[in-house]
Amino acid sequence: MRVRIKLLENEYEVNVPRRTEVHQIETDIYGFQEDIREIDPIEILKGYTFGSKVAVVVDADLRNPIYKDYVDLTLSRLHSLGAFDDEIILFFTSKILPESVPSMYLYRYNCILSREFEGRPKAYVTLSTLEDLNIEVHRIFERNFSRGYEAGIRSAYVISEAYVDGIYGIRTGIMALFDFLSPQTLRALIEYRIKHGLLEFMNLVKSLKTLPPFSFINGGIVFMKDFSGRVVSNVAGNLSAIHDEVVNRYLSILSYYPLETYDVILLGTTAGRPENLHRALVFTQEITKEGSTIVLYAEKWMLDPDFENIVSRFLTIEDKELKINSYKEAVAYEIAKILSKNTILLVGEGESKLFKTFTEVQDAIDIAIEKALMTTSRPKMGVVRYADYSLPAPR
Structure with missing residues (x-):
């Protein structure tokens, strides 16, 4: 027939x-309707404390003007709140090529690129444990976030992008910190994903949200991309709430x-x-x-x-x-x-x-x-x- x-x-x-x-x-x-709001970074910088160090984790390709402009605006707003250059630390994930980082950033701020310390042995420390999985993070990341040290970072924010991914299911701002985990932790996460499947892994990520180093992040903004790679929406606020909203929005259209x-x-x-x-x-x-x-x-x-x-x-x-x-x-x-x-x-x-x-x-x-x-x-x-x-x- x-x-x-x-x-x-x-x-x-x-x-x-x-x-x-x-x-x-x-x-x-x-089904994605373009819904990119003008979100002033002031809305996501509410946890910033004057006179303390602040971190911005950049997890979006700076060659895209949408992301570059938002990073610039965030830095401008931090300065307007009283932050000095030496109080701002920029963490760049592996999405960012070293040559794409503006020279002005490198000159004015303390810039840490994950690509520069990938694979260094004995440079990681365990911050938390989940289901026999040690969450080890690079010392250069942990040291800056250590609580109890006056010189430590008091607030941190993520500028990231979200999209559909074969291993992670839906990649959100939480995965921005994966670049700073040890190879052993990343390997264990991927092996968990392969062994237990996509849906169980997505549930595991929900549990990660409450653990260090993920809980160190005060908030941020995530830009959602559609199947063609076009930015169609953005979500700002608490990183845990962002994750849930982004996942739900993708599932409501694509599931x-x-x-x-x-x-x-x-x-x-x-x-x-x-x-x-x-x-x-x-x-x-x-x-x-x-x-x-x-x-x-x-x-x-x-x-x-x-x-x-x-x-x-x-x-x-x-x-x-x-x-x-x-x-x-x-x-x-x-x-x-x-x-x-x-x-x-x-x-x-x-x-x-x-x-x-x-x-x-x-x-x-x-x-x-x-x-x-x-x-x-x-x-x-x-x-x-x-x-x-x-x-x-x-x-």
């Missing part, structure tokens, strides 16, 4: 066996409710990069049966051979030998883990040495349905129009 399906902006009429159930799952990635599992999954991805492939696979695990065939569609696949080599390497590593040392490896491992249990086919332009690719959707569907018919006479096929931006709703 012929049925209509939607993948991205395209609609297809495809042939499937008569007893095949086809369910279309859609989320409205265009779907996993009601059943499917033998064949068709996934549309807004781009053909590894991160899109990864997000689509992870976000649809709740509706994927083990042994099912997953067909991913993109206009053009751009899978780096080196990245595919990492995925291939993880296919041969036993769990007891597993060591995840970076975000990139975490993405590759999760793709390998899903590939080891399912058949993955790609549709679109481009080549891959790891996945079988097709130029026509129908050709991939034929193979997927044929495989499903080996185990069931009534295969179920789920179609997710924008799979790399369709977040599973929390249970």
Whole structure:
């Protein structure tokens, strides 16, 4: 029989066996209305104490004028409240390239760039513990925030961005501090995420909000980005409240409710990069049966051979030998883990040495349905129009 399906902006009429159930799952990635408010930094600097040190954690690419202008305005407001240059400490996360930091910042303020101390051994101290997980932070960060020292920072604020992420689910301002954690802590967080899944990890982040160093932050502002990378909204205030509001706003637009599992999954991805492939696979695990065939569609696949080599390497590593040392490896491992249990086919332009690719959707569907018919006479096929931006709703 012929049925209509939607993948991205395209609609297809495809042939499937008569007893095949086809369910279309859609989320409205265009549902974000531009809602960027003019938020004066004075609103988020309420905890500032005259005569004390203050920190601003910058977690947004300064090459974007929206972010650069807001950092400038925040510094201006701090000066208007009486802060001197030597009382302001700027922490830059790894998103900020050292060469993109304005020379005026480097000249006037104490600037600490996470990229300059990444991986230094024996430079971390444990501040808190959660579920046998030691939260270790770099001493250069901890020293400035130490309570009880007159020279320590009394207030701190984050200027960050939020977006949908395959490992973190929804990245908010809380994750801005991840750059200052030890490699061991980051590795433990990622391993927790991989072991327990996306939804459990998002619950863990809620618990982190109340622990040092995350509790050191008085507040801030987060700029929300849509699927195209465009800033569509901003949220300011208490960092914990910001996190909850940002997560809820993304979920209200992008979430779907996993009601059943499917033998064949068709996934549309807004781009053909590894991160899109990864997000689509992870976000649809709740509706994927083990042994099912997953067909991913993109206009053009751009899978780096080196990245595919990492995925291939993880296919041969036993769990007891597993060591995840970076975000990139975490993405590759999760793709390998899903590939080891399912058949993955790609549709679109481009080549891959790891996945079988097709130029026509129908050709991939034929193979997927044929495989499903080996185990069931009534295969179920789920179609997710924008799979790399369709977040599973929390249970």
